Amino acid sequence: MDLLRFITAGSVDDGKSTLIGRLLYDSKSIMIDQLEAIERQSKNKEEGEIDLALLTDGLRAEREQGITIDVAYKYFSTPKRKFIIADAPGHIQYTRNMVTGASNSDLIIILIDARSGVVEQTRRHSIIASLLKLPHVVVAINKMDLVEHSQDVFNNIVIDYAAMAKSLGLEQVTYIPISALNGDNIVEKSTAISWYEGPSLLKVLENVQVQKDINLTHARFPVQYVIRPQTEELHDYRGYAGKLVSGVYKKGDTVTILPSGTSTTISAIETGGKQVEEAFAPQSIILHLADDVDVSRGDVIVKSDDLPSVGQDLEVLLCWMDSKPLVAGRKYLLQLNSTLVKSVVKEISYKVDVNTLEQHQAPEQAVLNDIVKVVIKTAKPVAFDAYEKLRVNGGAILIDETSHVTVGACMIQ
Known part of the structure; x- marks a missing residue:
């Protein structure tokens, strides 16, 4: 089962915490004790409603201010995929928090209040997404219930955002009309928004192709650890361990160690305790080199025909x-x-x-x-x-x- 890391971003009160809470709640990713706790703390308990935003609240002091002031990470899974959610604050003074959350993300969900449309915060978060080269953007137009589920409102926001996305070079953009509070188009398709023919938000998250985003062209292997047991049975063993961050390596490939520029060939590749003929990103591997060359932690082993x-x-x-x-x-x-x-x-x-x-x-x-x-x-x-x-x-x-x-x-x- 693969993993999707995504970040949510939007203006204050656009409903990010409620959206994440709804994803966790409707996908049945909440423990019973967590559910009981938020039921006790829900502001709308008298009406029988659960305040799903409490699922992403951090410290009590933050909750009392009514804002989240750090990046909150949540984890959940479905039968199709595992997920890590980074919930970044929407305030302009927390740009660093969004950059932190987005730096390792494969996808960003940008929330837009259907009543307000594209605002300054929307543009700022989209600019950061473009600077960080996030490959997938989902524009979730929230609070559709407050605009009577109007298709015209949705279409006008899509037209406005699409023009901005084109100017920023954001290519893979998906638009979904939702109501996080009511659960419309979050996990299941909504009957209230019958004119929308696309998938629900969870279906998009489950099916977005992140494997295509892994670069298999430029081979880069930063060495994390030099393995030299120096025992009787492994007297001559010397392996270079690390994560293959991009590209493909095969036994016999000519490689260059940088920054020294020394060239040699790969004599063996290990992964999972077994020798293999080839390895590809993002596997963790051990490389063995044909020559006794000087390699240390921090050196990068690359293919000789594709140097950084x-x-x-x-x-x-x-x-x-x-x-x-x-x-x-x-x-x-x-x-x-x-x-x-x-x-x-x-x-x-x-x-x-x-x-x-x-x-x-x-x-x-x-x-x-x-x-x-x-x-x-x-x-x-x-x-x-x-x-x-x-x-x-x-x-x-x-x-x-x-x-x-x-x-x-x-x-x-």
């Missing part, structure tokens, strides 16, 4: 996540897959307006939630791809050297 870029100067689009401002000259650790290297931010080139994608003059500093273009110099060469070409080898993070807190999310240009 190698260098020390990286141009990146950076979402700043720290309350302490970013200024040019500050030093950080940069982590790209298993590569961890000291680095310095040489310059801030410009700031991106997350509402319009306009580029503004280079600021003296970047503050929390800013998205900026920066130049980073690393202490030693690293192997990388452009994020647009290969997300799995083009996304990195910046880490504070003293606190070890992640302070920035990088998309290499």
